[in-house]
Amino acid sequence: MPYEPPPELSGLSLAEVAELVAARKLPPVSQWEPAHVEDSHMRIAADGLWYHEGGEIRRPAMVRAFASLLTRDEDGQHWLVTPSQKLSIEVEDAAxxxxxxxxxxxxxxxxxxxxxxxxxxxxxxxxxxxxxxxxxxxxxxxxxxxxxxxxxxxxxxxxxxxxxxxxxxxxxxxxxxxxxx
CATH class of the missing domain: 2.30.270.10 (duf1285 protein)
Structure with missing residues (x-):
């Protein structure tokens, strides 16, 4: 099923925005504590572009999927977390x-x-x-x-x-x- 982005923000009421936010099912990354920890070889540049091993990730659906797995610990380190892996990710400014x-x-x-x-x-x-x-x-x-x-x-x-x-x-x-x- 292809990804369909939400409508333009200007065309939504805040009640509709709240409904869309509530309808989005995000992975429970805060509940996962995988034992396998390593580096993802990924970077989020200050301009918001995502890179893996130096090459830009150009598929918006892929970036959106990775973004749903992001956390940041109390030391400021960002992580991609799945039930089986916790991978560090370099973030130049904000995720x-x-x-x-x-x-x-x-x-x-x-x-x-x-x-x-x-x-x-x-x-x-x-x-x-x-x-x-x-x-x-x-x-x-x-x-x-x-x-x-x-x-x-x-x-x-x-x-x-x-x-x-x-x-x-x-x-x-x-x-x-x-x-x-």
């Missing part, structure tokens, strides 16, 4: 890129480069990093992984924040500062 957003009321949904949909809130906070000259915004995704907001998505979020003359946004009942600490 995902947030490529679009939609605001509805006081809630904000994001689309990632893997077509994942995430609604920001207490379980998926927005974090500001860097300094005032080179800030970066990140969205918590799952299992310790994050998405860095690309330039246009960052600009969209900044516009939302500036509507209220403050550098913060609210989503899911939580407020997130866009100013690096």
């Amino acid at each position: 995902f890129i947030a490529v679009d957003l939609k605001r509805e009321g006081r809630d904000i949904a994001f689309r990632l480069n893997t077509d994942d949909l995430i609604i920001a809130g207490p379980e998926h906070p927005i974090r500001s990093h860097g300094d005032p000259d080179t800030p970066a915004l990140y969205l918590a995704v799952r299992n310790g992984t994050e998405a860095r907001l690309n330039r246009s998505t960052y600009a969209q979020l900044a516009e939302i924040a500036l509507e209220n003359d403050e550098l913060a946004v609210t989503s899911g009942g939580a407020t997130f500062s866009l100013t690096p600490a």
